[in-house]
Amino acid sequence: MLNSQQNILKRIIATSFLLFLAFFLELICRFTINSGVDCSYSFFKIELIFIILIGFLFGFKYSFFATLSYLLIHFAFEYFQLEAFFGSNHDDHHHQKQEIFLIFLYRFFLPYLACCLSGLFYQKKENQLFSKKSLIFALLIISVVQVxxxxLFIDLLQKHFFEEKNSNILINFLFPKKRYDFLKINVIYSLVSVVINNLLIGVLLYLINFRLKGKLEFLQKF
Structure with a gap:
């Protein structure tokens, strides 16, 4: 009983450390390769590697609650930023709350929570974190959910933000329909982002798995 509780505590500590690394890497990426772009629309999301890794290391349960914790912390920060933005651009408070919720749902909750699905491919007492097939299936499922x-996020932008502001002179100048296809640009941006991120994460996870192959005795202590 005592050993079981100690193992749970060790997993919680290890999971917390991986979450810290995810936040730290996200912060670095935001001010380097993402050029200061807000994390809700950043191109590179390499920090998700740590959330996916939690699933492969400790299973779905730990991955799910770790991702949920990560999302709640994100929501606390993003909500106030979005509320501050909408506060000066929105008259309908109820509609504002709904839009903030939908943005968070499509840009954070669904794509990030999908990463905990790696826990479904958890291999207990194996000499490797995952097989090649497991890694490919996990990343394919995650990619589909993220796409x-x-x-859904692009549809939200088009319906609730872009089209509603067609009367705005600045919007009409920046996004004239004849010169700029809002939908296609965003679809390409999102698809390329998902593909590149998951390819990079897949390569990094493969290298981690290769380095740890046959050296996973330390996981028996968890």
Missing amino acids: VASM
Whole structure:
């Protein structure tokens, strides 16, 4: 009983450390390769590697609650930023809350929570974190969910933000329909982002798995 509790505590500590690394890497990426772009629309999301890794290391349960914790912290920060933005651009408070919720749902909750699905491929007492097939299947499922979430977000932008502001002179100048296809640009951006991120994460996870192959005795202590 005592050993079981100690193992749970060790997993929680290890999971917390991986979440810290995810936040730290996200912060670095935001001010380097993402050029200061807000994390809700950043191109590179390499920090997700740590959330996916939690699933492969400790299983779905730990991955799910770790991702949920990560999302709640994100929501606390993003909500106030979005509320500050909408506060000066929105008259309908109820509609504002709904839009903030939908943005968070499509840009954070669905694509990030999809990463915990790696826990479904958890291999207990194996000499490697995952097989090649497991890694490919996990990343394919994650990619599909992220693409769907991105399409829903683009639809939200088009319906609730872009089209509603067609009367704005600045918007009409920046995004004239004849010169700029809002939908296609965002679809390409989102698809390329998902593909590149998951390819990079896949390569990094493969290298981690290769280095740890046959050296996973330390996981028996968890």
